[in-house]
Amino acid sequence: MHRRLSTRVLRALLASVLFSAAARSSQAQERDILSTLSTLSSVGRAAVQPASPFVIQPYLQLGDAPKAGKREQMALIWHTSDTDAVWSVETRPAGETGAKWSAQGGRPLFQQVAVAGVDAHRVWTAPLTDLKPGALTAYRVLKGDVPVFESTLLPRKASGQKQRVVVFGDCSVDSSAQRKIAYQTYLAKPDYVFITGDIVYNRGRISEYRSKYFPIYNADIASPASGAPLIRSTLFLAAPGNHDILHPDFDKAPDSLAYFLYWKQPMNGPTLAVGGPNVAPMTGPEVSQRAFLAAAGSAYPRMANYSFDYGDVHWTVLDADPYVNWNEPALRDWLRQDLEKAKGAKWRFVGFHQPGFNSSVEHFDEQQMRVVANLFEEGGVDLVFNGHVHNYQRTYPMRFATASGQTGKGRVNGVWTLDKDFDGVTKTKPSGVLYLVTGAGGADLYNPEQTTKPETWQPFTKKFVADVHSMTQVDIDGRRLTVKQISDDGKELDAFTVTK
Ligand SMILES: [Fe+2]
Structure with missing residues (x-):
């Protein structure tokens, strides 16, 4: 039945969910919107992209780690609106698409930025640890249980590596x-x-x-x-x-x-x-x-x-x-x-x-x-x-x-x-x-x-x-x-x- 829905009908469906969600909690809104977008995506006809959960997508930083270690650490940062959510990060060796993702133990923490001129937002920092120096690593960011971003990172190289x-x-x-x-x-x-x-x-x-x-x-x-x-x-x-x-x-x-x-x-x-x-x-x-x-x-x-x-x-x-x-x-x-x-x-x-x-x-x-x-x-x-x-x-x-x-x-x-x-x-x-x-x-x-x-x-x-x-x-x-x-x-x- 979904396959017979027109793009126009699908857009209307999305609009109605967005409208009805307006008076509800932000988490419930996001769940409904993501669920509807998932339905739209599964139909395979609507060119609608899921709304980004980020104000700024993830980016890598060294963090407060001036010295190299036998195992490396980095910080993964992203910005969101000033709303509650449970975030986590998982890693696995890059290129091993069948490999299991491993949870990064450090819980992402946020710093609220509430200054005049821009909407209050959160700067999240996920400490990434136990990384192999110079080894390309895949990571993904999860909001709740849902992977919302995936990329690779290169941990700091060790002495002796080009x-x-x-x-x-x-x-x-x-x-x-x-x-x-x-x-x-x-x-x-x-x-x-x-x-x-x-x-x-x-x-x-x-x-x-x-x-x-x-x-x-x-x-x-x-x-x-x-x-x-x-x-x-x-x-x-x-x-x-x-x-x-x-x-x-x-x-x-x-x-x-x-x-x-x-x-x-x-x-x-x-x-x-x-x-x-x-x-x-x-x-x-x-x-x-x-x-x-x-x-x-x-x-x-x-x-x-x-x-x-x-x-x-x-x-x-x-x-x-x-x-x-x-x-x-x-x-x-x-x-x-x-x-x-x-x-x-x-x-x-x-x-x-x-x-x-x-x-x-x-x-x-x-x-x-x-x-x-x-x-x-x-x-x-x-x-x-x-x-x-x-x-x-x-x-x-x-x-x-x-x-x-x-x-x-x-x-x-x-x-x-x-x-x-x-x-x-x-x-x-x-x-x-x-x-x-x-x-x-x-x-x-x-x-x-x-x-x-x-x-x-x-x-x-x-x-x-x-x-x-x-x-x-x-x-x-x-x-x-x-x-x-x-x-x-x-x-x-x-x-x-x-x-x-
Ligand atoms: Fe300058």
Whole structure:
């Protein structure tokens, strides 16, 4: 009998259920709607998709897990409306479609986000544990007993395993370039992705994450026109940039600072206090500030800096915004000790937003991070990844001696020593630190005219590509590291190798 129902009749049936459910409990409504949609689907004629149970579909985060373990852990996050439901997650080895699903023991917990300007919602975190390092794993999310989402995840790789990371920044503006870079990232099949800040424009707001970040990096279809289903199965990490956290104005933007609500990264940075030094002062109505603080919990402001290990790499992630004084002994001690403790890692990377060494006319005067160059050198840092400047730049391997009396504000004078023997092809052992600006992930490019004018570059700049959007692909195989800069249509713009 169902087979004779027209699409029109089926739509009417759905509408009537939706209408009659309006005065009932939300759980009963959802049961009825899902049951009706299931009936419609079984008829096989109606092109009606089940309503999504998510405000934001699941995405992977590292969680507060700075160190690798014999068995790995991750956090799976999703957002829902502010209603009760019982959620769970199950996993099984990927590719074994007949294998039994195993329940993940950790119960998903939620943090309510109830700030002005957006509907109250819940950010659910499911701790995933006992994962095999580097082993592709299938997972599914269940609401009640019903599987509502399925994908795969790649747990953090162990030391000794080859790894690929893609790095870009200055990205979520809802541009065609952003979608193309997301698609190129998808094609590169990275083990994880690092964003060098200015994750979401223009103010890192919840509403902006919903329109410019999640739809593109968690698109259902992979294409240069849509973005790609990345964050559901690939771990993303990020440094906060000025557009993410520099101007928390709760008058103009009560849904500010979404970085601290939606990212779950290690909580091992230097201790910072709300309203204290090295933290951007919040402005606007106190009630709005309190609503944010309640939702952010301990992540704010601590998660502005952190470090983590991934396979053979130790990453240190810093807040480079101008309110941070990296001349301050407590911050310098933390950075020095973090790098000292990572002496056993084969590679040491640092990621932050504002570059100390930049040849663009744009942002040229923001040199505050030069004051930690000597700590990078002492700590044996191999590569530094920055954004802020919307193009690609590579320095020679270099050392920098800060002149005395530099305040760390604006221009920072000093003397650099460049390793011009390193060519990244036949001479691959650098003397000094290599600094990359990779901020061409989607926002409008800066100073494209300088690309063909090397006379406008600073002496420390070896490569400068500002006339096309791009991303950085880094492959690590033991003591060999290969970097490729790839354009938004897949062309190789730069390549070099480092060995040790
Ligand atoms: Fe920026």
